[in-house]
Amino acid sequence: MLLWIAFSLMTGAAILAVLWPLRTGAGAAPEAASAAEADLAVYRDQLAEIERDRTAGLIGEGEGEAARAEVARRILRASAEVHATRAASAGNVGRRRAAALIALVGVPVLAGTLYILLGSPQLSPQPLAARLNARPEEADVAVLIRKVEEHLEANPDDGRGYEVIAPIYLRIGRTSDAVRTWSNAIRLLGSSPSRQSGLGEAMVADADGVVTAEASAAFQQALAQDPKDPKARYFLGLAAEQDGKTAEAAAYWSALAADSPVGAPWLPLVHAALARVGAAAPAPQTAQVPGPGAADVAAAEDMTPEQRSQMIRGMVERLSARLAEDGDDLEGWLRLMRAWTVLGDADKAKAAATDARGHFGKDDAALARIDALARELGLGS
Amino acid sequence: MNPEIGHYALVLALAVAILQTTIPVWGARAGDAALMRVGTALAIVLFGFISLSFATLVSAYVQSDFSVLNVVENSHSMKPLLFKITGVWGNHEGSMLLWVLVLSLFGALVALFGSNLPATLKANVLGVQGSIATAFLLFILLTSNPFIRVVPAPAEGQDLNPVLQDIGLAIHPPLLYLGYVGFSITFAFAVAALIDGRIDAAWARWVRPWALAAWAFLTVGIAMGSYWAYYELGWGGWWFWDPVENASLMPWFAGTALIHSAVVMEKRDALKVWTILLAILAFSLSLLGTFLVRSGVLTSVHAFATDPSRGVFILGILIFFIGGSLAIYALRAPTLRQGGIFAPVSREGALVLNNLLLTAAAAAVFVGTLYPLALEAYNGAKITVGPPYFNLTVGALMAPVVFAMPFGPLLAWKRGDLLGAAQRLMAAFGAAILAALAAVYVQGGGPVLAPVGMGLAVFIVIGACVDLAERAGFGRVPAATALARFRGLPRATFGAALAHAGVGICLMGIIAETSWNAERIIGAKIGQSFEVGRYELTLDRLEPRQGPNYRALVGVFSVRRGGADMGTIESSKRLFTARSMSTTESGIRTYGLSQLYVSLGDELPGGAIGVRAYWKPLVTLIWLGALIMALGGVLSLSDRRLRVGAPRPAKKPKPAAVPAE
Incomplete structure (x- = not known):
């Protein structure tokens, strides 16, 4: 759930990146000059630099004069352009709405579709340290x-x-x-x-x-x-x-x-x-x-399903018989409780839990684990 | 951090990149300021999402989250923290993510600091950047996704390729990518200018610093890669003409040409169309490098990706961007206004010569690298184009470049005085001849070309000093005035001189190492002594050591020269258990600028061990020279920065950068 909230916030941030600059009133501040005006600024800087080089003696009088003349020609040309072109329009409402709509619909649809195709939202992170420190029954x-x-x-x-x-x-x-x-x-x-x-x-x-x-x-x-x-x-x-x-x-x-x-x-x-x-019949390929x-x-x-469950039952019965002979195997008891629960035989699972408690009557740690598993399996206590 | 957050951030980044490709360009076409402004916000948000994604992947590596396939395949829980982090880009998927991270970083920088750009230019640049990001994000998500999960998660990873478990991996690829991807900005500017059909004056001003930054990063990146190969591969070589090395060298040549032609464009408004072509070429060659390394068409130590679907995808990207940009170029270039005129003998002329030779060198490397591939694809014949080809062609092309190098800065703009420049370089000539004679004396027989090359290298270094002295006017004006002028020289001038001197220093290292190195390959027993060059090495002991995720066999050698104790060298072989691979860790000891290099080979019957020992005179100059070149680039860059809002603000209409001398 937390993951999806994070995803929505991120999507919101992406959409906002489009909507914020489009908001009305933002158009008033001209962020960048028109092309010709920007050119003019550059040329003025160049003139200043030539002047500075000349005073510092880095270029001669004649060279400086020639360079100035060249830059001046560029300035004249750029000034003509400034008058010819007008600055970019502040933008019309229709275009803004269209752009906003594209962002509002396009971003979630595209990102959502691709993520559902590629991602694995059901998986949680599994840092190794946490896995190693997990309790034995939860360890993979x-x-x-x-x-x-x-x-x-x-x-x-x-x-x-x-x-x-x-x-x-x-x-x-x-x-x-x-x-x-x-x-x-x-x-x-x-x-x-x-x-x-x-x-x-x-x-x-x-x-x-x-x-x-x-x-x-x-x-x-x-x-x-x-x-x-x-x-x-x-x-x-x-x-x-x-x-x-x-x-x-x-x-x-x-x-x-x-x-x-x-x-x-x-x-x-x-x-x-x-x-x-x-x-003599031909053998199957496998x-x-x-x-x-x-x-x-x-x-x-x-x-058949019956045979299969019979086979599994057989295995569980053998485990049960072994534990009846030698009851010191705590993991075995836990496995048995789980197995009977999985097979749908709650009574036998409860009986196994009771037997296990009997065997580990003095071992508090073992009892705690048996009780925990019983609770987890819904066997009561 | 949950890897899924990183995955979603990456998917979202794709959506943002698509918007960044379309909305600002639409705004520029329609002349709509609001839409153009959207590009700025999107570029910053794009960087944010890709950073988040990258940070998530790093966190998965650091925490050894083996539910992420990429971590399983390239990490190991026992790896030191540094190599867990560098392992993020020590593999195909992660390195592509780093690539787009750098790309989006540069896009965000343009967005943040581009407020003095004309609005349409900025919008178009961001649009082109967005399209590159779109292509590579699609590539990552569809063919090289680093966020694929595994169920059930294994309890241990397969470890990183041991060759890559080195500090070199922390430095080399990020720098190289900063260089490669830095050229994407100049590319974006070039294509934006072509889309718009006009080249603004601000264009050259922006292109030059970006090209410089990319070039400086690429220079250091290549040098670091070379040093890494030198000490890690154990063969004592520092350049192999490996296709992957060539792939980084080609954009370097094109980029070097670009930073020079951008100067002409900035200062003289000339060579515009040519500069645009170089900007396109530099990035195209970077893309080609990415293709060669990532597609698996090459089998070399670097090609850790071999997957045809990826190759075809990158080939598609390559065709789209290179073909597309060249097509626009063919359409629009003739309509661009050409700039100033100049005489053949002039600063511009010298830079044109430099450009022609550098692009020819790039072409030579291109042919040598791709011809074998093309031939193999055509009729299956496998040929190798080896070092002799490259040494000959690149050497022949670079010789006039380096010879002409000291002349260029001494020529005046527009029309220059070659004879005058030559006269001013007399001191450098003299030094060069002395150096060559000294080399002849020291080597006493040996390669004939070595003294000539040494002379040339000294000529370049002294020539760079002469350039500075000339500008300051030493000898023409009183020393105090000259000194004051010297201090007042623009940093870009120092930067250029420094970079040129760096070339000379690098050349010295190359010539000394290739002409005068000594090599000794023997099977040594413990206690045995042998000589290499003027040094005597003794194998004192062999001892096993245990590293965090490897076992090592360390050979300890004591070094003596003329009976004097010169310390010890430890050289080792490491066996990485997770991958059953071994690496050599060469033992290197630096004496002055020279190095003694020892690497261990296989154990031989009878208790001996194979030892390769080299004496490499002045070898460190190769990388020091490259670092000095890059430092020159940085110095030149800082010039621009510091002059924003520099002294005498009253004279300036607004605080803006001034093109540097």
Whole structure:
């Protein structure tokens, strides 16, 4: 609102710049002389200068006389012109009104139209200092990443930090950073199925969807530790498909599909992959560029709204189950409250808030944040 | 400050500029004083809005507001404050905004101080200024908008090109723009006179100070750019005949011709039509420079913009203004009244010679710069027109200019006495010959032309002194009288002499540096000593250092001459992490007027590091000379100022400036 007031004031100033000089009565003071009169003034100055130079001895008598004669000729000519021309008219009312109208209408219309086409009035300024000092729940993803990065720069041996940021890197498309951070996490925390398959996935994304030999090795590592790891099996199937071994690929995927619980989020992806290699029918074009990003999007597009919300519900239920086992994760509780609210389940959100308060009964800071979020979400207290 | 305020101010500025283009000119055609007055208010308001817009962008940079795309692309939160600010114009969008800011500043100055101009002339001038502002504001808003926002905002910027993270960026582009855009005023005056069909006497009076100011800024701007390239690029060169450098040199030649022909016009009412053409050319060449740098048709260190849509847009602006002004010129110039007559040997004649040679030099640079581009566009052949071409053509054209330079001021107006002038320059001849002989003795073999050039340079400097002495009458009148007269000489006379001496001093530096420099390129290990010129350098140590947004490797050299300790030199290479780019920071130590220059190269196997060391005799004179030239221009300008309301007001009809000698 304040912004629009500022815009109107600025527009007003621009219009005033036209209207003010046009106001009646302003015409009386001749601001500038007519052309011939101005010429005369210049020539008189020149005469004075010649005179001064002559008295100072800078030019000789004869030179001075010649110069005077020349300037005098110019003066005669200019005087004749002064009589011939009359000074500019004070202006007529019709023209003034037309000019005023052009300014009154033209300025707001032109500036307004262009600004609406080009500007972003809905965006507020975002100085970096303010963003860095914002409370964690208000901070944007970029700033959070930056904070983790700064933390990792100061504590380069914090394996947990790498593990947290690696999937975020992958999601925002910084694939080489994702590969680097997964590798660091494995180096510092040791190998685990999820880390190995995370590393493999990042490598695939970094290679634009090609399952490279290194990526395959990572997935094999994951399988060695957990033969059921779904991500590793999916991507190893993809590797086989890219090598032209469709039978092997189909074997990986059918086994994966058979093992998966109903409603597992990766199932649609696996089914699509199976359809691609299983049937003799020509594969859809998008299948030619397999990649987690493209495949995920395709899978999500294929889902009905019910399936989609079911998938999200599944994720939220898992979070809830995890918190029930280990309730020390404040951020997790806050996320859960938010998630249930977004899904429209206010009762569960309230229950989550109550459970969270139970867990953090002695931690005032945590309680304050829980209460603040509850108020924000309209859960009462 | 909200970036959107700046964005809206810019859009509003466009609307104001369109009004400024139309209403005053309409008023001038209709003879309506009220409408003409509107131009004055609009020009001031235009400056206000563009300043607001620029200030908003600066504030976005200072606060690292990464929701503005331009800030993301060219800034970094860890950058020192100075480079955050200079980063505003260290990129295409911001530098164009600076360009229109300077343009509107000059427009506002005409509006504020132009009350003694004839009303129609002032209205037309402001109208032409408005049209230039309109074109460039459209260009900025449609193709190079610095206020584009990003959602979501990144948490860190991509940093400014490290080569530009230097104090040079704070100085060089603003000065260069003050010069380039300063010529827009003389251009506006020229086109206004053509539109009106008459050249007022006030015309020359206004054009000369503006041309002088623009010229002085351009001179310093070019010199600073040259010094910046000298210490930042690490090759020890100070002029590369790079197309972007040429782009600034062409308007300089045209502008130099303009300030001289404007004198003739002011004093003698002659060369009017020619002066108008030069005014058009000077600004056209400035626009061409902008086009070459901004369109990306060139690939050089300066061309940080490569976007064809921008190129086509600027080309359109170029065609409109240059083509349009030349068309009006062709139509109207024959109807303008020609002024006074003069003999070939006269002050006017000398200035005409100067003009012809300077424009020829501008043309030579123009051909050398654009011919390769035209050829490439025509049949795809890539050729390079190198320094030999430019040195030969520009050198051949400038030699007679500098030789004739001391003669010009000694010739009388209208008809002069060449023999008399030559006699009065005998002292300067003598000094020149002595200087040449001394140069032969010192160099003991070496380029034959070097002593000749040194003699010429001394001739110019002494010639400028002779001019002053002659005017004061030393030797002809009693010394006390001469001294009094000397003090009474107009500042413009001192300014001209100073500027001419500056040319000579610059020439000395150029000749000394190119003829007598010493170069040494070696791979040095720590503790190793080597000689360059008469100096002995020792690489004492190599040490890593951490800057705010870079890591540096610093080589510390100790300098000895004939066993005596001459201090140390630090030369470094900086690696900027955000862009993974490195820069060289040459180590330079000045001894008198000469410099020792050391830059670090790559690390070599076996612990050695590449070192380039140069001994550059009298090299600082190149830039000092340019500064002295500009100082002469400023002195000449101050003359005009101070004589407004000067002594003996009773004799004057109104306090107004007096054309200077």
